[in-house]
Amino acid sequence: MNFLFVSIDGLIGDIAWRVRNEGHEVRYCIENEDEREIADGFVEKVHDWQEHTEWADTIVFDDIFGYGTHAERLREEGKAVVGGTAYTDRLEDDRNFGQRELKKAGIDVLPHAEFTDFDEAVEWVRENPDAYVIKPSGNVQNVKRLVFVGEEDDGSDVIRILQSYKRSWGDKIERFEIQRRADGVEVAVGAFFNGERFVTPICINFEHKRLFPGNVGPSTGEMGTSMTWTGKNDIYRRTLEPLETRLAKEGYVGYMDLNCIVNADGVYPLEFTPRFGYPTIFLMEEAMKTPISAVFADISRGRDPGIEVHSGFQVGVRVCLPPFPFTDPQTFSEFASNAPIGFESKPPKEWTERHRLENAPDGVHIEDVKCVSDQWRVAGTSGVVMVVAGMGDTMADARTQAYGRIDDILLPNMYYRDDIGERWIDGEGDRLHSWGYLRD
Numbered sequence: 001m002n003f004l005f006v007s008i009d010g011l012i013g014d015i016a017w018r019v020r021n022e023g024h025e026v027r028y029c030i031e032n033e034d035e036r037e038i039a040d041g042f043v044e045k046v047h048d049w050q051e052h053t054e055w056a057d058t059i060v061f062d063d064i065f066g067y068g069t070h071a072e073r074l075r076e077e078g079k080a081v082v083g084g085t086a087y088t089d090r091l092e093d094d095r096n097f098g099q100r101e102l103k104k105a106g107i108d109v110l111p112h113a114e115f116t117d118f119d120e121a122v123e124w125v126r127e128n129p130d131a132y133v134i135k136p137s138g139n140v141q142n143v144k145r146l147v148f149v150g151e152e153d154d155g156s157d158v159i160r161i162l163q164s165y166k167r168s169w170g171d172k173i174e175r176f177e178i179q180r181r182a183d184g185v186e187v188a189v190g191a192f193f194n195g196e197r198f199v200t201p202i203c204i205n206f207e208h209k210r211l212f213p214g215n216v217g218p219s220t221g222e223m224g225t226s227m228t229w230t231g232k233n234d235i236y237r238r239t240l241e242p243l244e245t246r247l248a249k250e251g252y253v254g255y256m257d258l259n260c261i262v263n264a265d266g267v268y269p270l271e272f273t274p275r276f277g278y279p280t281i282f283l284m285e286e287a288m289k290t291p292i293s294a295v296f297a298d299i300s301r302g303r304d305p306g307i308e309v310h311s312g313f314q315v316g317v318r319v320c321l322p323p324f325p326f327t328d329p330q331t332f333s334e335f336a337s338n339a340p341i342g343f344e345s346k347p348p349k350e351w352t353e354r355h356r357l358e359n360a361p362d363g364v365h366i367e368d369v370k371c372v373s374d375q376w377r378v379a380g381t382s383g384v385v386m387v388v389a390g391m392g393d394t395m396a397d398a399r400t401q402a403y404g405r406i407d408d409i410l411l412p413n414m415y416y417r418d419d420i421g422e423r424w425i426d427g428e429g430d431r432l433h434s435w436g437y438l439r440d
Helices: 013-021 067-076 086-093 095-104 118-127 138-142 156-169 234-238 241-250 280-287 292-299 329-335 353-358 395-406 422-435
Strands: 002-007 025-030 044-046 058-061 080-082 112-115 132-136 176-180 185-194 198-212 216-230 253-263 266-273 313-320 364-366 369-372 375-378 384-392
Touching: 002 013, 013 025, 013 280, 013 292, 013 364, 058 067, 058 292, 067 080, 067 086, 080 253, 080 292, 086 095, 086 241, 086 266, 095 112, 095 176, 095 241, 095 266, 112 118, 118 156, 118 176, 132 156, 185 234, 185 266, 185 292, 185 422, 198 234, 198 253, 198 280, 198 422, 216 280, 216 395, 234 241, 234 266, 253 422, 280 313, 280 364, 280 384, 313 395, 384 395, 395 422
Parallel strands: 002 025, 002 058, 025 044, 058 080
Antiparallel strands: 112 176, 132 176, 185 198, 185 253, 198 216, 216 313, 253 266, 313 384, 364 384, 369 375
């Protein structure tokens, strides 16, 4: 089949590459000119994706911010498309709208309020003292470090941050949500949707967003993910299942994920991800026995791909270089730009082009990488280099495999979190099981 992948910032290159290696023709468009060299040498690249829609049998969009409108139009024209709708794009872009839709579907949500004025928000917190979380909406929500989780029960720390944001980000944060903080286990539940219904199995995953081990430091897009797969468990029935009718009405096709706080009292969705998560999709592909090209082909045509996955657990660790998670072109130029990537077990001199592009080291998923003259090199502008995955019967086994594979990487100045998956081992898994939420 012919697959066309469309991306804003070059996020889905690894999946495009793996679909190519499954025997299909692939073309890949990255719209951001600063990121266009990502995946060079791995798949065929094109500059204007709209010129290739007639060529494509299946079209895959990797983000929101307007792509939902394109996906809707192409589906109306009879194309097989993995992608959102204007409605599902808004679920992520407008946090308050997303919470309203959850409540409309009968799903429990935490108390929250939306603001466009910092002074009004400060006064509201003073009148309603509690521990809160600040969540910007719109494009600025991609600056992950702006999410602030309050610790003080009277909201005093949230007030100080709101006053600081007014001075430093007041001209960029157009609207934001203040949500009551809840204690418990943070867990995400996700599944593929084929335009009519969710298909099993269900992906239960745990995001690790802080930069440093122990969940400290600035918030990033993600530093790693751990996951397992289940049938239609209690978390799914309290979150995704009530949304099925609305998503079917929209004709949504793709992956849908809800990040939640879970405790003995209930399950409370925090935010939508109506698209692929990164690095979640790489770890999902690693776990699948079913080729991911077959998953895309089937769900975009309203079929159930009968996804088969490895049992047990998976761990994915993001490997980075400076300046991630910050933007600093000079630092990127000094530490990351065009840096060569090597592997101890397969010296570069022994790697032919076929080895480079078809038999990468086990568990290694490229992010901002290109292949030039048979050498992998760092590309893009962010310092996000790759995700290294491991699997096992237990979370500890998956961790051992993932970190053993990282030890094989030769990349000066790289850094990563060394505690991905430990939360499950340290008690979160036991708590979820004792509350009954993972029961089929």
